[in-house]
Amino acid sequence: MNGNEERRKVIKAGGGIGLLGLLAAAGLLPAGEALAQQQWNSGAFGARNLADAVKALGGTPPAENKAIQITAPDIAENGLVVPVSVTSNIPKTESIAILVEKNPNLLSAVFEIPNGTDPFVSTRVKLAESTDVYALVKADGKYYFLKKEIKVTLGGCGG
Amino acid sequence: MTDPMRIRAVAKDGKVDVRVLMSHEMETGQRKDAKGVLVPAWYIQTVTATYAGRTVLSAQWGPSVSKNPFLNFRFSGGKPGEKVGITWTDNRGEKRTDETAITAG
Structure with a gap:
């Protein structure tokens, strides 16, 4: 049960980094904001x-x-x-x-x-x-x- | 409260075809009402589609996307019964998430 929860967290975190990394790479995010939410x-x-x-x-x-x-x-x-x-x-x-x-x-x-x-x-x-x-x-x-x-x-x- | 999105996700030939209809005014901020007063801009700014904990599409929109926006895209993988989620945020800070189960094509 616990292990499963942990795994989900890891997957979630991984997904987040993927999106933000992508946006930062696309130049859509200023460097300083790369870790903030998806920025308009x-x-x-x-x-x-x-x-x-x-x-x-x-x-x-x-x-x-x-x-x-x-x-x-x-x-x-x-x-x-x-x-x-x-x-x-x-x-x-x-x-x-x-x-x-x-x-x-x-x-x-x-x-x-x-x-x-x-x-x-x-x-x-x-x-x-x-x-x-x-x-x-x-x-x-x-x-x-x-x-x-x-x-x-x-x-x-x-x- | 905002109205729910209508989302259809159909699995076919190893891909999932996602069609979304959102309920939003998408006011440009250029239009005047009957009294000649400018109607303030009100529109969806970001859209994120997720499947299995990862982002399968993300978008930034301006006010020139049509009222009650339509969106269609496809991603690989995904089986019937699994969930696809869509989240939008607008320029007033309002946020809405809806999800749907993938159906067989």
């Missing part, structure tokens, strides 16, 4: 252009890479709910981010992909107007992107 990257989410967002995520300027796949409609009737899926076929994909060029703040979401999880995410985002949507992939420490234009008939900001 206010710098990256406040960025108003792609270069700033990438910089805040800890990356060098990304290169376009066709091994990334963005699945999203060409024309979105409702900018409030636009389905966007990203698949990365780049080996050692560590994270996938979705950025919307013409939104007030570009960065929509960053997903950390641990080993054993497919380099694929699907979610729904708001688009303020017709815009390029970027998928930014971090793989083996380097950044890559692919963009896709989505036309919006009804914007997702304002009311």
